[in-house]
Amino acid sequence: MKRHLISAADLSRADALLILDTAEELASLADRPIKKLPTLRGRTVVNLFYEDSTRTRISFEAAAKRLSADVINFSAKGSSVAKGESLKDTALTLEAMGADAVVIRHGASGAAHRLAGWVQGSVLNAGDGTHEHPTQALLDAFTIRRRLKGTGARGAALDGLRVTIVGDVLHSRVARSNVLLLSTLGAEVTLAAPPTLLPLAVGSWPCEVSYDLDSELPKSDVVMMLRVQQERMNAAYFPSVREYSRRYGLDAARMARLPGHAIVMHPGPMNRGVEIAAEVADSVRSTIVEQVANGVTTRMAALYLLLGGMEFPATEVAQ
């Protein structure tokens, strides 16, 4: 595996399966009375969050702590030089503190990429602008595999599964990472969205594209709903929130068109009544709460493999 996890494209099929299988291994830990492993004792993991994201930050924090790493939370809102310290200077500061891994969430696409050029430790991208969010894709793949193939599905990929991702693909880092990872794992991905919310060059992506959600539902094993961001609602991407919801929202009637085994996913936070109806979000098909739990396990696996695989410092070996 590479030293950093910045894009889902960094992961080969073997890498991705190794993470999923390791996550499955670590999941059994959750049933034990003591949930902690000593694997990353003495290692420092910095959570560098330029955007508010309690969900993702807590998930990474719990993952690092269960592996006995020391966790430093560094919340820095507003990234411009005018507002304060530059990303590079922050990186040098973290470097001086001896961070073994930096988990970064940032509003600018490519921020994780840039950070990796300035620090020695591993960089884990926890979402950069409208680029990628690879651990979200990993936890989604893990969730899909567990639900549709069972917990004993180690070594299994997602070959032949049909995944439909619905909504604002253009601005979605979750969609970008999922298209890459799920196709690496053999799934057949279809993006369903109004044309305004798809990149013009989406034809170069390893997936199919549809403007018609209803025609995709009967053949979907997985439907993944994306959040409609508040700032898109009045920017001419669609005429009105109600029309969007009518055409691309997942309500009970649409859910009824899914095959019996199909699951409904959402990375959260949800706009109930916009992209997803309450009765769908709370239905048995919904994996939304599981996704949160699986997030911790998957991130543990990623940290374990990125950091645990590295050699210990010479001093530690001498002792």
Next chain:
Amino acid sequence: MTDSGPVTDNGSWLIKGVTILASGQQGDEPTSILIDGGSVTAIGPDLDHPGARTLDAGGLIALPGLVDLHTHLREPGREDAETVETGTAAAALGGYAAVHAMANTDPVADTAGVVEQVWRLGRTAGHCDVQPVGAVTVGLGGARLAELGTMADSAARVRVFSDDGRCVSDPLLMRRALEYVKAFDGVIAQHAQDPRLTEGAQLNEGEMSARLGLAGWPAVAEEAVIARDCLLAAHVGSALHVCHVSTAGSAEIIRWAKSKGWRVTAEVTPHHLLLTDELAAGYDPVFKVNPPLRTEADVAELRRALADGTIDCVATDHAPHPVEAKESEWAEAAFGMTGLETALRVVQRAMVDTGLLDWAGVADRMSVRPARIGRLTGHGIPPAAPAEAVTTAGASKSRNTPFAGMELPGRVVATFLRGVPTVLDGKLA
């Protein structure tokens, strides 16, 4: 390379063994050029001039001093990025004898006072001529015409007006500007960028922007403005110059406008002749520029359009920035690249080494035509500067070059300005 023998006549230089491919005439035969009293007085194989300093230019090529229609010298206001002194030194090292200084300084060059200040700073620096460009609108605000006539009548004799960095997007204001400058043979140099289509735009809209999650910058945002401006220029019978053409579609529109006989000229930057948006893959903002780097197909078409004369000239859009403006996230970083010191080498690689343009063509596109478009007298008259093509030792204050680490052919050995060397042996004279 320079003869350091006794000098009795400071004003005269004999450049020996040089090949003049710039005159447009046949003949690859090495010859000699005699420069006396500030100009070329004789060309021939057996020239001799007692007391003249000699420059052994065997194997070198003589071009007329280059003229840049599009330079950001940053002074006044951003002397941390560049000054007239350092920018013109970079220009001389790149083979330039004249540069047009863009108006987006602080304060903006929208009054006679500011353009005269820049013009005077250029004369003091002495590395090359500095021809200030005046802003079209007050403060580049796009709302009210600046005092174009007063700038034209000033000591700086401004003829090229541009809000470069911003587009004069209001069609009525653009019409009036084009119309108004007819009174003094002016030209409006438009930075063609529809502001609404490029809100927050970061990178050419295409496969790369989709993959990298960077807001797309559609080609149509440039092409639609160019098409409108060509029609406006035709309607009022005025001269339009299109800055930094970056797309295949723009070249096609300009070719069409020229076929109608309309007074439209255009420039392309060295970086748009060589680099593509693929380079943004690492999110290094050194490749962030306005207009953005486009695709392989665009590069090929821009080269073709420069070769067939649809695009009149190469202009650098030399845009120096301090280190911190580029050491950041992509979206935070400043737009722009340096270019004066690398332009000729990039053109050699993109146009000459590919067989698209000969050296006479280079002289035409980098000296003769830009001098004509910029209404510069005393420039673009071949031959004046012996050059093999730019230097590595930088004079610009800034280092935001996208060509770092790239193998480029040629180098500028010497540059002459009105008979006086500004560069010798690749160093400032």
